[in-house]
Structures are given as C-alpha cells and as structure tokens.
Amino acid sequence: MSEFDFNEHSHRRYNPLTNSWVLCSPHRTKRPWQGQQETADNESLPSYDPSCYLCPGNRRAQGDTNPEYQNTFIFTNDFAAVKSDQPQFLHKPDGVRGECKVMCFSPKHNITVAEMSKDAIIPVIKAWIEVYRNSFSIPYINHVQIFENKGAIMGCSNPHPHCQIWCTESIPEEPTKELISMTKYYEKNKSCLLCDYVLLETLKLQDKPRIVCENDSFVCVTPFWAIWPYETMIIAKSHVKSLIELDGEKQLNDLADIIRRITCRYDNVFKCSFPYSMGIHQAPVDENDHSHDSHLHLHFYPALLRSPTVKKFLVGYEMLAEPQRDLTPEQAAETLRKCSEIHYKQK
C-alpha cells in the first residue's frame, strides 16, 4: 500500500487551544453536492436605507433615533441576551447579568469590512478598545466578547456593517477552554502557547504552509486544527494580552491592515460577500492577572465550502461525534494566498 499522505488520507488533528480534535478527510472534496443551496449575497444595496435601524438618523425598535454618526456608532441592543438590571441570583444555575451592545462600523449601509480602507477600520478598532477598557470599571462585567456575524447565512439579520459586543458576568465556555489550555501550557513550558505557535508558523516551518498573510505585528494563518473550510486566525506576533496593550499607532495600523487584507481575500475566493462569524479573544476584564493565559487573537469562521451558494454543514456527525473537514488547512491557505488583496468589486 502507498505511503500515508495528509492530502489524501483521513486523520485527526489536535487543537491545543481548546483541547479538542477535528477529523480531516481530504479526499472527500471529490464528492458531488446535491443538497441545499444558499442564496448568494450579491444584491446591490443603497448606501442609505430608510427602513434600516442601523442607518444614521433612523428610528430603532424601542423608539430611539440614531445620530448622524460619521464612522462608528454604539448602542445597547434593543433585544439583549443579557441585561444589567435583572435581579441578582446567587445560587446555581448562575444568573448572568451583563450588557449587549451593537456597534456600526460605518454610516454606509452597503459596505462591508472587506471593502473598507485600512484608515476606515482604525476607528472601529479604537471603538473596540474603548468598550473593552470601560468594562473594567463595571463590577458585574468580567468578560467582553466582540463578534461579527456577516451575511444572512450566518444568522445576520441586517446587512448594514456592524458587530456585537456581549459583556457578561460569567466567563463563557470557549474563552474558558482557552484560558485553561494556555495556563497548562505556560505551567509546563514557561512560555505562551500562542507565542510559540506563531514562532512555529512564521519561523520554524520553512515552506510556511499555513500562512495567508502577515505584517510586522500580526500573522494570519489557517490554523493546523481549523474546523471550517476557510477558517483563519489573526494572531499578534508579540505577547499582548488584549487590545489595550497594542503599542501605539503602529500596531493599531497593522491590525487594521491585516483585517482588511484577510476579509478582502475572503470576498475574492468566490467573488461574493463571504459570510463568516468573527470574534476577538483577549484577556477577561475581571480582577485576575492574565499575563500568562491570554494572547490577543481573532478567529474567523466562514461558512462557505465550494461556491457562493454551497456551505459546509456542521451537522449529524459533527454535532454528535466530532467536527469533520474536507479540504486540509494547508489547501485552504494556498487558495487564500492566491487571492488578491484588491477587492473584486474595486477592480
């Protein structure tokens, strides 16, 4: 029998960040698809929509009116999953107080991060930093989760470019797993798991099989253990534990740069607005010292597999047994590397 080939044979990969496994079946990309097709997200929208509750000057669900904002705008979610004013609950199961915010990236209804300039992304990052910083002084907030659902496939109900920020009393499941893994790794190796992973991907591996793009401060990789077909991570090259530790304009600039470049590449893969969920992982805003268990990074979980209308379904086996992926992360990185950093609509 032939040699074992990672591009051909089924294998499992370990995710050291969440202490979990993914099943990788590269040959499976050959199977034809006869299942559900999504509607491609390429309708053209007006730059201002009078019926959009996120556009400047419009009225929202609870009657408030949006200001004529210039770049970003933040407000409390009118249908928040957690609230500050609920009665305290001291016994298990834990009551969870908190705040859910919505943040518009731009007054323009018909733009996405992928089409925004680096300079337009900088105010977005500054607004994230502000929310994160302010959360330290709110006693019932210990964790800040910034995330973006982009595209109808990802459950996003409004195409106006925006993210959400859910601030909670409890530290949620996924960040907790990462904190535990990072702590264990630090105790064993006296170094940071993600610092070491960055070194591995950027320096130790000669052919750099999983790097999509990089700049002085950040690298964007398809992690070895990626679940989604085109999943990537943006990781800070230096050991910064949160957005507020970014060292001045240079690192801010570099973060905006790499966000622009990866989201633009995504749109260019299938020449469509690429649906994804994105989220920022950084130190909790509680009273503990997170010098050794937190390292700023962003996860992108994009849904598409084969075309603008065929997504990857994480269903049956994935829900009941183990996530399964078709193409390898190295194959995905190669595709993403080949994509231009000039948006297909701007060409």
Next chain:
Amino acid sequence: MSEFDFNEHSHRRYNPLTNSWVLCSPHRTKRPWQGQQETADNESLPSYDPSCYLCPGNRRAQGDTNPEYQNTFIFTNDFAAVKSDQPQFLHKPDGVRGECKVMCFSPKHNITVAEMSKDAIIPVIKAWIEVYRNSFSIPYINHVQIFENKGAIMGCSNPHPHCQIWCTESIPEEPTKELISMTKYYEKNKSCLLCDYVLLETLKLQDKPRIVCENDSFVCVTPFWAIWPYETMIIAKSHVKSLIELDGEKQLNDLADIIRRITCRYDNVFKCSFPYSMGIHQAPVDENDHSHDSHLHLHFYPALLRSPTVKKFLVGYEMLAEPQRDLTPEQAAETLRKCSEIHYKQK
C-alpha cells in the same frame, strides 16, 4: 427589584454530560425576526424516484445497483469520510481508518420516521444492532456513530429516509467527553449519571417539567442543559450500555414506540417535516469494559426556532463564546407535550 424568574431572566445551565455551559435568555423570544428564512420542507414527493440513489433498484454513484429491498438496506458510503484501506499512520496526528455506511429506513422515497409505524421502525433498530454487534470483530473499529441528518437545513442531500453509520478507529470528541463525565460521576457517586438523571426527571420532580413522553423502558426529555430550542434526549430507564443489551422484544418495541412518538410530535409543532440531526450514544466497541461509563441514549438536535422557515442560528456568540438559547427547555417541553402523537398528515 422583582424576584429572579427562570422564565424571564438570563442564566447559565450546566451540562454534566459534556461538562459545559449554555446561556439561557428566555425574554429574547420577544425579538422580531428579519433575517434569513428557510424554504419549508413540504414539497410532495413520489414514493419512488428514478433519480434517487437510495431507491430500490436504482444505480449509485460508483455504479452499484441497489437491491429491491423490503424494509432496510445498508451499503458503504460512496464518498466515505473514513476508509478501511488507507495506509496505517502510527504517529500523531493520528491516521483514522474506519467505515462509513448508509442505511435506508424504508424503500419508500417519500416517508420519514415521523410517519412510519412502530412496527416499521423495529427492523431499523434491528439493523442498527446488527452493525453495532458486527463492529466488535473489526480490529480497526473502536467506535460506531449512528446518526441521521433529516431535512435540507441539516445538510441532508437526499430526502429518502436514511441514516449514516460512521465507524472509526478513534473514539470521537463528543462521546469522549461523555465517557469522561460518566466515569468521574461514577467514581464520586458509585452510580450512573444518566440513571440518576432519569430518576430525577421521572420520580423526584413532582411536576415533571421536562418530560415530553415516556413508556416502560424509555423517557424522552428536553434536558435541563439543552442548547437547541426543541432539543430532546431519549434515555433508557434501566442501565443498558448499548443497543445489544436491550432486553428482548419488549425493550425493542418500546424504543421504536418512543422514536415514533417524539418524531411525530416534532412534525406537529409547526405542521412541517421537522429538520433535525439525531444520534445514538452508547458504549464504544473497543476492548474496554464500559459498564460504568456508558448508558444508551439518543440525542435529537432540531434546527427550527419559530416556524417552519425560521431556524435558530448558532453563530457568532455561540461559536466564539458560548451556546445561547432563547426559550427555556421547560417551555419547549410544554409545547412538545401539547402536540399530538398522530401525524398531522394522517389526520
């Protein structure tokens, strides 16, 4: 401020089976939905489709012809995620050998389990038992995952009633989590976690808030820690660790009965074919003794939230932070209890 109310206020619930948490925000059901709508699965299909690769007598992708089967029919998936004949890989990351089977529930193209009679479900269970039993003698198979993806929303590419059976060398992620939790619980309490949970739901709690239906051998509940809006579990009332331990015709009969009743109730919730992923968890088929860490149960993970066309999206916050649900499991159980066990199409 008012008292803490589980039907009104945000709280977290602990899942002892997988050692994880879910955020529950009951008030959130009030929010309007303006996002993606699915296509309702209610087209009427012929009982035989000449282009279906699962119908009796038809040709499949690799050229094989299906027999004129009478109730169930099993074959090896033409596009298997794991295969028996790949080279062995001894180092990490683990190579994974195995087998992927497809099993048709019925020769009829246009039926689903929800519309099948109890007597028609019995041969399905017998076929599951057969595959499970035979796997013990295959050295490179240690785990058998039986699962069904039902409905296009769940990534199912063919409406012909069928399930899949992925048999693998490795014991996958989710069952591993359960094995670990069950072992820890047994070591601490000298009893089985699921035996104790069944006692709690069926006997200790007077108003039985989470029971949907039951018979002598099985109970169907919306588990306290459910993630999906109408998620349920069928749990054996006695401590059987796998399908082959079912005690004769009576327990077989009872399993068919409860599967029929819950799937029928699902279809009746929104008067549509209710999409879900279902899976059976039982003892691995390896060499270890699983008397204390395994207890036969089935998980149903249905996608719908509000109507035949509005599903629950487990996206941004769920992927990056923690699963979040809207209605409580107790509210879901109440809805399911109110649904008839006579299928809406048969009325």
